[in-house]
Amino acid sequence: GAVVSQHPSRVICKSGTSVKIECRSLDFQATTMFWYRQFPKQSLMLMATSNEGSKATYEQGVEKDKFLINHASLTLSTLTVTSAHPEDSSFYICSARMDLRRPYEQYFGPGTRLTVT
Amino acid sequence: AQSVTQLDSQVPVFEEAPVELRCNYSSSVSVYLFWYVQYPNQGLQLLLKYLSGSTLVESINGFEAEFNKSQTSFHLRKPSVHISDTAEYFCAVSGQGGKLIFGQGTELSVKP
Numbered sequence: 071g072a073v074v075s076q077h078p079s080r081v082i083c084k085s086g087t088s089v090k091i092e093c094r095s096l097d098f099q100a101t102t103m104f105w106y107r108q109f110p111k112q113s114l115m116l117m118a119t120s121n122e123g124s125k126a127t128y129e130q131g132v133e134k135d136k137f138l139i140n141h142a143s144l145t146l147s148t149l150t151v152t153s154a155h156p157e158d159s160s161f162y163i164c165s166a167r168m169d170l171r172r173p174y175e176q177y178f179g180p181g182t183r184l185t186v187t
Numbered sequence: 188a189q190s191v192t193q194l195d196s197q198v199p200v201f202e203e204a205p206v207e208l209r210c211n212y213s214s215s216v217s218v219y220l221f222w223y224v225q226y227p228n229q230g231l232q233l234l235l236k237y238l239s240g241s242t243l244v245e246s247i248n249g250f251e252a253e254f255n256k257s258q259t260s261f262h263l264r265k266p267s268v269h270i271s272d273t274a275e276y277f278c279a280v281s282g283q284g285g286k287l288i289f290g291q292g293t294e295l296s297v298k299p
Contacts, residue, residue, distance in 0.1 A: 104287075112291070114289045116288075172285075174281035176287060178223075183228065
């Protein structure tokens with residue numbers, strides 16, 4: 071149980087275009103989903119926290135207009151990188167939380183490798 | 188504010204040797220501590236966690252970690268590593284609202 075999927079696993083896009091990444095909780099309802107960014111050989115940096123039906127909360131320094139997050143249902147959150155540039159190339163990982171009584175318990179997706187050319 | 192420091196960025200070790208991956212944290216409140224493992228181009232998998240109770244926690248694949256409050260540490264150990272243990276390991280602390288704060292990661296490289 072507690073499986074989280076991401077789609078696509080890899081995406082290459084041209085500079086200036088937008089790309090959407092999906093994060094789905096397959097066998098549970100996620101009260102909260104988190105989006106992380108990971109640069110090569112570095113740690114995960116939390117970008118934003120999203121709750122179903124409400125606006126995402128972005129971490130300091132993350133451009134909300136560039137990284138659009140939508141959490142339309144209890145099983146789906148999307149991250150759209152708008153007007154992508156090569157510096158947006160990174161590994162994006164989502165996680166999902168099912169139980170507010172255990173806020174620390176997150177289940178991670180397999181990640182999406184974004185390459186902007 | 189909470190933070191996590193992993194003292195070693197890379198740990199090379201021979202197969203069947205013991206290994207320790209070090210993790211120190213800082214927090215002004217009670218913490219939950221975690222170790223995650225990441226294989227190349229994959230997401231994170233929870234290895235083990237400390238929530239409360241016994242300070243020694245174990246995983247199903249032979250890893251263990253000990254919560255030491257006085258030293259603010261949560262080091263990960265395995266008495267005998269395998270080639271398949273080669274991966275990146277992240278220590279994390281649960282912060283406000285359940286946010287996870289990760290350390291910089293330790294690359295464990297097991298050589299035959």
